[in-house]
Amino acid sequence: MKSTSLVITYDVGTTGIKSCLFEIGETIRLVSSAMEGYSIRVLDNGGVEQDPYEWWQAMCSTTRELLKNTGVDPSQIKGISFCSQMQGLVLVDETGEPVRPAMSYMDQRAQEELKKELAYGIQIAGSNIFKLIKALRITGAVAASVKDPVWKYKWVENNEKDKFKRVYKWLDVKEFLICKLTGKFVMTQDSAFATLLYDIRKGKEGWSQEICKIYGVNIEHLPTIIKSTDIVGGITEKAAKELGLKEGTPVFGGGGDASLIGVGAGAVELGDTHVYLGTSGWLSTVVDRSMVDTSHRIAAIVGAQPGKYNYFAELETAGKCLEWVKDHLALDEINIYLKKIDVVQSKESQYASLYDYMSEVIDTIPAGSGGVIFTPWLHGNRCPFEDPNARGIFFNISLETGKTELIRSVVEGVCFHIRWFLETQEKKVKTSKIIRLVGGGALSDVTCQILADCTGRIIETIDSPQNAGAVGACALVAVGLGIIDDLSVAKKLILPSKRFEPNMGNKSIYDKNYEVFKRLYRSNKKNFALLNES
Known part of the structure; x- marks a missing residue:
């Protein structure tokens, strides 16, 4: 009989976190789960904010609840990872503490920043033609939406100058939690792509100095890029005590919801289409190349699988x-x-x-x-x-x-x-x-x-x-631990x-x-x- 491994994955959504204990063997089996909600604040100026500490507190309490309800010893947990909401903005100082509330993917207060930086001169689909062409060539997409994180970053720079001076790194939701766990400032490739500052060209993958210059982003604010299946490090002593887990438990990069929910749905082969209906919603099709439809705001985003993209169309209120x-x-x-x-x-x-x-x-x-x-x-x-x-x-x-x-x-x-x-x-x-x-x-x-x-x-x-996102994150851990070869195996496990x-x-x-x-x-x-x- 094949040996099994226990892992915990965290589905960090818009309104709450769901912590899931999985057993990986011949199949991926959900053993138990625990959920806790947190608040979201909608402002009159179009802003939508959350308190990152509420994410962390919910993560800690649900982890302890999982262990208590199942009787699992923390030493049995072989690794943890994440599936999280994407395109948020969590600006932190050198200690990893937020300098202001997190700005949600729904935040749309930065309309003036978008107009000033992009919506001028000769335009296609509301974007300056020269910036658009350059961005598409380098990143495969363009920050044409007021909700794209680069405009949130610019809004803070323009409107909260004292707070902006304290910024050390630009993180997304799961990256903040990884920082709390390990003390390391990293970002997975899919989240890096979602900033629209990531060079997708073969042999040049990484932060684009040229695109950062176009948008006026300090490239020093951007963290180290890792793969979704990489081990970031072990849980620190402080974090382990708060979570109830063992110090040194491996933390894997994980992925965003747009990357991992499709994996958890079993839509992992070229041409597979899946629909997600949660707080937000989307339709995504697996493709083998970067592509963009600027007039309809659809783009192929970097996914969790090397060489594959998710051609992604989003509805923010489903x-x-x-x-x-x-x-x-x-x-x-x-x-x-x-x-x-x-x-x-x-x-x-x-x-x-x-x-x-x-x-x-x-x-x-x-x-x-x-x-x-x-x-x-x-x-x-x-x-x-x-x-x-x-x-x-x-x-x-x-x-x-x-x-x-x-x-x-x-x-x-x-x-x-x-x-x-x-x-x-x-x-x-x-x-x-x-x-x-x-x-x-x-x-x-x-x-x-x-x-x-x-x-x-x-x-x-x-x-x-x-729980599709949590299953997708579990599959990443399975790859990272060497239990399965690659994510294509997930299709056989999810019927x-x-x-x-x-x-x-x-x-x-x-x-x-x-x-x-x-x-x-x-x-x-x-x-x-x-x-x-x-």
Whole structure:
């Protein structure tokens, strides 16, 4: 019988951290998990911030909870790693302490910095043509979004000069936690690429002095670049005491969510397409070269596998839209129902989850939501159009429209946006006929079926789809420890658990509603700007 190894991986999301204990043997098996949330602060000026210490505290408490619940001795843990949110900005001093709150990937306060540095002169897709061409040649992408981290960096430089003087290194989310663990300032290749300062050209991989000069970035602020499977170092004595782990336990580089969730979904071969529906959402296809669609803000990003890229289209508020519906539209109705069936005394009930309840209720509403169409742009949009002023719309409400139609229209709106991604990606690459769906959205069979119907694709899910990123991080540790040869093995270990075929009876209604959905942005672009432009 093959020997097994225990590892811990941390899925560091937008609103919480999930710590997972895995056993690696013939398969990757989830033994136990623990989760803890943390706050996110939305500012009036478009800023979105988090406290890095809350990430660390949540990591420590969930690690201790894992060990307590499983009875595992810390000496049995062979390594730890991360899957984390990306394109944040954590500026730290020489001791590794933050000089200010972390700026989230959703932060969009740096509009003036973007306009001043990039949106001037002769432009293509809102970017200066000369800077755009140079950036595409060197980095494979261009910092054309106000949410790209370089503009956050420039905003701090321009608006918080005293704090900026204290900056020693520019880190991302997991890199801050790695620094807390090991005392080392590093960044994995995928996170380095996400800064859009990374030279992807063969033989020149690394920070680009030329691009840093273009954007006015001090290259000394950038940390050492490592591979996702590299051992950064061992856990320090101080960190080990706080975590409850053994000093010296190997810490691996890990990866960002955009890199590892696809690995955990089993979408690791060329042409494999997966969809992630969590707080944010995306569609990604594995390709073998760098490519970019500047007009639609889609780019092939460096992934966790050498020589492979993820052609990536992002929606920043996917599951967040359902969260908004739960909190502001359906909560009273749901609470009445829960009291009626006395679910409080029956925690094992299928209705204990409010999201499960919503899914079951909207399944009673016919496809098309009675003609109501929702746009899922609650915090602006990045792809296939870039507009921080875009917002959500409930379109075509009538006297017959009820809450359940509105709720279903939100799910359909997210799925329409995914279809838009597919349609746009198909102009450059061939996407797969069978799509793996992971993230919390994959827990709902109703959502899976709506996505199949809206896109016309076969949708497959996996066991514990909400843990796909943690599984991907576990696969990295397995490679780093020499347990498996490379990440291509992951496909054999992650098999589909459910399959959803498109219902062709719903095709005509979804085709019609989708065409209207796409027109809503163009029809309301000026109105969005009038209402929301700062």
